[in-house]
Amino acid sequence: MQLDATDRQLIDLYQRDLPVCDRPFLDVSRQLGITEEEVIGRLQSLQDHQVVSRVGPVFEHSRAGASLLAAVAAPEQQLDLVAARINRAPGVNHNYAREHTYNLWFVMTAPDETVLEERLGELEQQLRLPMLRLPMVEGYHIDLGFEIDWEALP
Amino acid sequence: MSTCTSPSDNGSTLDEQDRKLVLATQAGLPLVSDPWGALGQQLGMDHEDVLSRFQRMQETGAIRRVAAVPDHYKLGYRFNGMTVWDVRDDAIAEMGQRVGELPFVSHCYRRPRHLPYWNYNLFAMVHGTSRDEVEAKAGQIRKLLGATSAGDTILYSSAILKKTGLRLRKEKATS
Numbered sequence: 001m002q003l004d005a006t007d008r009q010l011i012d013l014y015q016r017d018l019p020v021c022d023r024p025f026l027d028v029s030r031q032l033g034i035t036e037e038e039v040i041g042r043l044q045s046l047q048d049h050q051v052v053s054r055v056g057p058v059f060e061h062s063r064a065g066a067s068l069l070a071a072v073a074a075p076e077q078q079l080d081l082v083a084a085r086i087n088r089a090p091g092v093n094h095n096y097a098r099e100h101t102y103n104l105w106f107v108m109t110a111p112d113e114t115v116l117e118e119r120l121g122e123l124e125q126q127l128r129l130p131m132l133r134l135p136m137v138e139g140y141h142i143d144l145g146f147e148i149d150w151e152a153l154p
Numbered sequence: 155m156s157t158c159t160s161p162s163d164n165g166s167t168l169d170e171q172d173r174k175l176v177l178a179t180q181a182g183l184p185l186v187s188d189p190w191g192a193l194g195q196q197l198g199m200d201h202e203d204v205l206s207r208f209q210r211m212q213e214t215g216a217i218r219r220v221a222a223v224p225d226h227y228k229l230g231y232r233f234n235g236m237t238v239w240d241v242r243d244d245a246i247a248e249m250g251q252r253v254g255e256l257p258f259v260s261h262c263y264r265r266p267r268h269l270p271y272w273n274y275n276l277f278a279m280v281h282g283t284s285r286d287e288v289e290a291k292a293g294q295i296r297k298l299l300g301a302t303s304a305g306d307t308i309l310y311s312s313a314i315l316k317k318t319g320l321r322l323r324k325e326k327a328t329s
Contacts, residue, residue: 014222020208023187024220036187043222044185053225054182057208057217063168069265087316095316098236098309102272105236105309106316132272134265138247141254141262145224146281149258153230154283 001049006032008150010042011052015145018055066116067093067109071102071132079103082127089123091116102132168216171199172207183220226260231281235288235308237295238274240267245302246276252298253278258291273305285310 003011009032019027025043029036046052061067074082079097086095086106095106108123110116124131168176174197184192190208191201199207211217227234241249246264253276254262261279278295282288292308299306 011222011224015224016219016221018220018222020205020212020220022190022205024189025185025187040185040187046222047182047185049228050225051228052222055185055222056179056182057176057211057220058223059176059180060215060218063216083315092316093318095314096311097313097315098311100307100309102309104315130271132268134268134272134277136263137266137275138250138264139262140250140264141259142218145221146260147257148224148226148229152283152287 001045001051003046003051003150006034007042007046007051008148010039010046011148014055015148061109065109065111066113067107068116068120069105069107069134069136070120071105071134072127072129073101074104074127074129076103082129085127086123089119089126091119168211171197171203172211172216175204175207175211226281230283233282233285233288234311235280235282235285235292236311237278237280237288237292237308238306239276239278239295239299239303240273240305241276241299242302242304243275249299249302250276253295256291256294256298259295274307276303280308 010028013031014028018024021027023036025039026036029039032039043052043055047055072082072086083095083097083104086092086104089108091109092106093109095104097103098105108116108120110119120131120133175193178193178196183189186192188201190204194200194204197204208217208220212220239253250262250264253259256278258280259278260281261277263277264275265277267273267275280288280291280295282291288308288310292306296303296306
């Protein structure tokens with residue numbers, strides 16, 4: 001999808017905060033000097049092309065329960081198997097392969113800390129691999145995106 | 155059952171209606187002129203009620219933000235580097251803050267070390283259209299951290315094996 005200047009502006013201005021007001025897209029349209037209909041059409045199209053994964057709320061996961069980043073070092077020849085087991089475990093919502101001795105990085109979630117620890121313990125036992133538990137101690141910049149350098153993009 | 159939130163509980167009390175709204179909007183808001191009214195229609199609430207619940211959830215921090223969330227990979231940022239740093243404990247609060255403020259860092263967290271296996275305590279996510287770009291950005295972080303960091307590495311993601319939205323509520327809503 002070819003993005004024009006207005007699409008880029010929409011992303012630049014609203015990847016962090018969309019107004020939560022009576023008519024949010026009308027508000028946006030006034031800021032951009034286009035119609036509300038056009039704002040909605042553009043957002044829909046960005047979303048349809050998955051350039052924007054969604055237009056909506058970003059929830060604070062920690063309020064919704066407990067979660068933790070964990071990593072294991074899976075032997076290279078077992079990577080797929082271990083990854084599949086991790087993906088099947090209840091509560092896992094992200095799993096990334098990364099180039100490192102610790103090659104599988106996943107986020108385990110649960111309704112509360114007790115269940116979280118149970119889930120991690122069970123998975124660790126099942127995988128028979130020591131697990132790095134890396135809870136967030138402090139967040140300095142939490143999932144706020146970053147400035148997109150449009151010129152640098154292919 | 156109380157639907158009140160007080161500053162002390164940080165708004166962690168989402169009532170049944172809030173949860174319904176969370177569930178209904180995990181994939182996004184309805185893209186219509188009156189998204190709150192449209193949601194309300196699905197869930198048997200009115201525009202005012204839905205809007206004020208969203209405002210309150212945002213005030214209390216249950217919602218971090220409402221946004222057009224870009225898919226960086228789709229945009230062309232094909233390289234995702236998790237840069238990790240071994241920062242002196244007495245410097246990490248200040249340095250974490252400063253690294254987090256760099257315009258190209260999307261997430262920045264302090265996490266515990268696990269010696270001797272893992273000695274990195276600062277994580278900063280960096281995206282680029284090439285490895286060189288990620289390296290250059292990591293170089294800027296390295297310069298900023300200076301002698302406060304005793305070592306670092308970059309873990310590039312080679313595959314996204316699972317990525318689902320908020321797991322939230324399905325398990326809680328039924329309990």
